[in-house]
Amino acid sequence: MIEVLVEERCVECNLCVKVCPLNVFEKRENQPPVIARQSDCQTCYMCELYCPAKALYVAADAEDTVDVSADEIIETGLIGSYRKDIGWGKGYKSTASQDTAYKFYLK
Amino acid sequence: MSLEFDHSYKLANQNYDVSLKADVLVIGGGPAGTWAALTATENGASVILVDKGYCGSSGATAPSGNGVWYIPEDQRGEAMKSREALGGYLSERKWMERVLQRTFENVNRLDEWGYPFPIDEHGVKHKRSLQGPEYMRLMRRKLNKAKIKILDHSPALELLYDGYGIAGAAGVQTQENNQTWAVQANSIVIASGGCAFLSKALGCNVLTGDGYLFASEAGADLSGMEFSNAYAITPKYSSITKTAFYEWASFTYEDGSIIEGAGSKRGRSVIAKKLSEGQKVFAQLDKAQNDHDLQKYMRIAQPNFFLQFDRMGINPFEDRFEVTLRFEGTVRGTGGIRITDETCATSVPGLFAAGDAATRELICGGFTGGGSYNAAWAISSGYWSGEAAAKYALTYNRNNHDRTLTRKQVVGINEHHTPGETLGGNELTKLVQAEVTPYNVNLFRAEEKLTSSLLTLNNLWKEAKSHLGEKDSDLVRVRESAAMLATSRWMYSAALQRTETRGMHKRLDFPKTDDHQQRRLITSGLDEIQVNWDSHSLVNI
Numbered sequence: 237m238i239e240v241l242v243e244e245r246c247v248e249c250n251l252c253v254k255v256c257p258l259n260v261f262e263k264r265e266n267q268p269p270v271i272a273r274q275s276d277c278q279t280c281y282m283c284e285l286y287c288p289a290k291a292l293y294v295a296a297d298a299e300d301t302v303d304v305s306a307d308e309i310i311e312t313g314l315i316g317s318y319r320k321d322i323g324w325g326k327g328y329k330s331t332a333s334q335d336t337a338y339k340f341y342l343k
Numbered sequence: 344m345s346l347e348f349d350h351s352y353k354l355a356n357q358n359y360d361v362s363l364k365a366d367v368l369v370i371g372g373g374p375a376g377t378w379a380a381l382t383a384t385e386n387g388a389s390v391i392l393v394d395k396g397y398c399g400s401s402g403a404t405a406p407s408g409n410g411v412w413y414i415p416e417d418q419r420g421e422a423m424k425s426r427e428a429l430g431g432y433l434s435e436r437k438w439m440e441r442v443l444q445r446t447f448e449n450v451n452r453l454d455e456w457g458y459p460f461p462i463d464e465h466g467v468k469h470k471r472s473l474q475g476p477e478y479m480r481l482m483r484r485k486l487n488k489a490k491i492k493i494l495d496h497s498p499a500l501e502l503l504y505d506g507y508g509i510a511g512a513a514g515v516q517t518q519e520n521n522q523t524w525a526v527q528a529n530s531i532v533i534a535s536g537g538c539a540f541l542s543k544a545l546g547c548n549v550l551t552g553d554g555y556l557f558a559s560e561a562g563a564d565l566s567g568m569e570f571s572n573a574y575a576i577t578p579k580y581s582s583i584t585k586t587a588f589y590e591w592a593s594f595t596y597e598d599g600s601i602i603e604g605a606g607s608k609r610g611r612s613v614i615a616k617k618l619s620e621g622q623k624v625f626a627q628l629d630k631a632q633n634d635h636d637l638q639k640y641m642r643i644a645q646p647n648f649f650l651q652f653d654r655m656g657i658n659p660f661e662d663r664f665e666v667t668l669r670f671e672g673t674v675r676g677t678g679g680i681r682i683t684d685e686t687c688a689t690s691v692p693g694l695f696a697a698g699d700a701a702t703r704e705l706i707c708g709g710f711t712g713g714g715s716y717n718a719a720w721a722i723s724s725g726y727w728s729g730e731a732a733a734k735y736a737l738t739y740n741r742n743n744h745d746r747t748l749t750r751k752q753v754v755g756i757n758e759h760h761t762p763g764e765t766l767g768g769n770e771l772t773k774l775v776q777a778e779v780t781p782y783n784v785n786l787f788r789a790e791e792k793l794t795s796s797l798l799t800l801n802n803l804w805k806e807a808k809s810h811l812g813e814k815d816s817d818l819v820r821v822r823e824s825a826a827m828l829a830t831s832r833w834m835y836s837a838a839l840q841r842t843e844t845r846g847m848h849k850r851l852d853f854p855k856t857d858d859h860q861q862r863r864l865i866t867s868g869l870d871e872i873q874v875n876w877d878s879h880s881l882v883n884i
């Protein structure tokens with residue numbers, strides 16, 4: 237489930253509000269959005285992928301909330317790491333262009 | 344009347360905050376819906392697409408990605424043959440051929456549009472895999488370029504009618520305080536995906552069978568609803584129901600001893616059996632343990648498969664981790680709205696169905712499991728339905744007539760309510776899940792348990808008709824629960840009728856395949872459900 241929104245990193249673009257299929261976030265005036273409906277989260281990681289500021293972290297547990305230390309995931313670089321894996325954002329290249337799936341299909 | 348009942352009341356009274364018109368309305372913005380919308384536009388129609396979530400990130404494909412049935416012409420014979428037995432010979436070559444051809448052409452168009460297909464060290468481009476986020480972001484950009492109007496966070500909740508038949512749909516906008524909307528259209532494509540019963544399988548919690556319900560309320564029928572019991576391996580508590588790499592797994596008991604016969608494909612029922620006995624099941628991708636190149640390829644091919652492990656602190660090649668089977672219903676099943684001809688028309692004029700909302704039996708028969716056919720079906724059926732919906736809309740253009748939109752009475756949208764007695768959407772959802780999720784009812788099927796579950800579900804339908812209603816602005820949940828309830832009843836009604844084992848439908852009391860049942864099952868009706876054998880024989884097709 238979505239666990240962390242680091243307000244200091246957030247650039248208030250509200251992309252997470254827009255792309256979350258389950259409408260988990262709530263937009264606010266001149267402030268970062270909030271995680272308003274956490275229990276609706278389907279753990280699809282799309283918000284984290286679209287977030288341009290590495291301000292979001294989705295934990296792997298889809299059923300329960302878990303304790304996540306913001307400092308720790310920032311330090312280990314786990315926060316926003318999905319965006320890097322997919323290769324989105326400035327300075328990265330979409331990893332779809334290196335998709336190795338064919339190695340399996342042609343096996 | 345308290346405020347919180349306003350949305351239902353407003354829909355019931357056709358009091359819409361937003362009213363729009365288009366030639367074609369597409370419900371759902373996954374691959375099927377986006378291909379339908381684009382193709383309808385290319386055929387000269389004006390199009391509005393509504394999505395419950397966000398077109399581009401919502402649905403089963405966006406977060407997961409798809410292997411695609413993209414096969415060069417000279418290999419297609421073999422590709423088709425390899426499917427037929429698995430699907431219990433309920434597919435048709437004619438359909439497989441046209442889907443293979445359509446998919447080939449459309450995937451080549453994705454290439455032209457700039458999808459970054461990988462090129463190998465010999466300079467060969469590979470187009471059999473689509474990364475979900477990339478693919479769906481591209482599709483959205485194409486829709487924007489084509490100036491197709493997209494309403495995000497705008498679930499359709501019911502269809503609308505005029506003197507000629509279906510004439511549009513109505514729903515709410517969840518990010519605008521549930522304000523009501525109505526779209527008037529000449530034809531409609533239902534592309535709202537399958538039904539995974541809110542199990543939190545990857546990307547599937549927007550997929551609650553809404554389109555099946557709308558189609559049925561309009562008078563259409565369904566096909567193959569017995570093929571609706573897919574379960575996917577996933578690390579316990581995780582949502583990542585991607586199963587391809589469990590081919591490299593061994594499955595063990597808690598004490599580390601091997602579970603005989605357990606596997607990711609045929610051995611999945613062995614895992615289910617252990618789980619239903621209350622045993623813990625563990626997996627480890629140990630067969631890839633020493634192949635570091637392979638591990639690297641795996642990571643790039645399926646980034647979020649590894650994301651989950653990274654976040655759980657597990658090395659899946661070195662560590663054993665507990666697994667479970669998550670229910671995916673019809674999403675990786677094959678049942679859905681029945682298609683009556685090559686245009687993906689339903690039995691209701693002007694109403695078309697595409698993708699997981701439509702039956703996939705035509706190409707998959709009674710089994711899909713993982714991989715490629717679903718994506719090909721979404722692309723092809725989306726294309727055909729969009730083309731036909733545009734032609735229909737432009738031929739029977741009723742926009743010059745005075746069209747009064749009317750509605751039908753449907754379960755869960757009520758003008759009046761008795762607050763104390765109201766059955767809420769979340770409550771009903773839990774009751775439905777309790778009947779459809781257990782392996783020992785839905786996976787290991789037998790008459791006694793199916794009958795008793797169906798009785799419970801039928802009684803729930805009666806209760807829903809009188810008591811299901813909005814509580815705390817949960818109208819979307821209400822209609823979703825109604826759709827899941829209807830889906831569960833079609834599923835078990837068809838499962839009881841098919842007294843044999845075929846495709847993914849396994850009856851403990853009828854473990855053999857019965858040649859006389861090599862036919863499709865058509866399900867129809869809401870209050871009374873009818874299940875009939877299709878007259879169309881599939882023997883020797």
Ligand SMILES: Cc1cc2nc3c(=O)[nH]c(=O)nc-3n(C[C@H](O)[C@H](O)[C@H](O)COP(=O)(O)OP(=O)(O)OC[C@H]3O[C@@H](n4cnc5c(N)ncnc54)[C@H](O)[C@@H]3O)c2cc1C
Pocket residue numbers: 257370371372373374375376393394395396397398401402403404405407408409410411412497498499500534535536537544545546547549550551553554583584585671674675697698699700713714715716717718719721
């Ligand atoms: C984990 C996973 C992996 C998969 N891998 C593969 C694979 O490798 N190869 C393959 O071929 N297939 C695969 N599939 C199946 C494939 O993803 C689906 O067949 C495909 O997404 C179907 O496309 P669709 O457009 O019909 O539905 P979806 O992609 O599910 O989209 C449906 C859309 O409809 C919207 N919607 C739902 N209800 C409403 C409503 N009431 N009003 C408005 N909008 C609504 C949803 O928000 C969603 O955007 C996989 C599925 C899963 C779950």
Ligand code: SF4
Pocket residue numbers: 241245246247248249250251252253268269286287288289290291292
């Ligand atoms: S996407 Fe990221 S940066 Fe944008 S509003 Fe959400 S959290 Fe903030």
Ligand code: SF4
Pocket residue numbers: 237238255256257258259260261276277278279280281282283284294
């Ligand atoms: S993980 Fe998916 S469902 Fe959860 S908040 Fe992010 S986008 Fe929404």
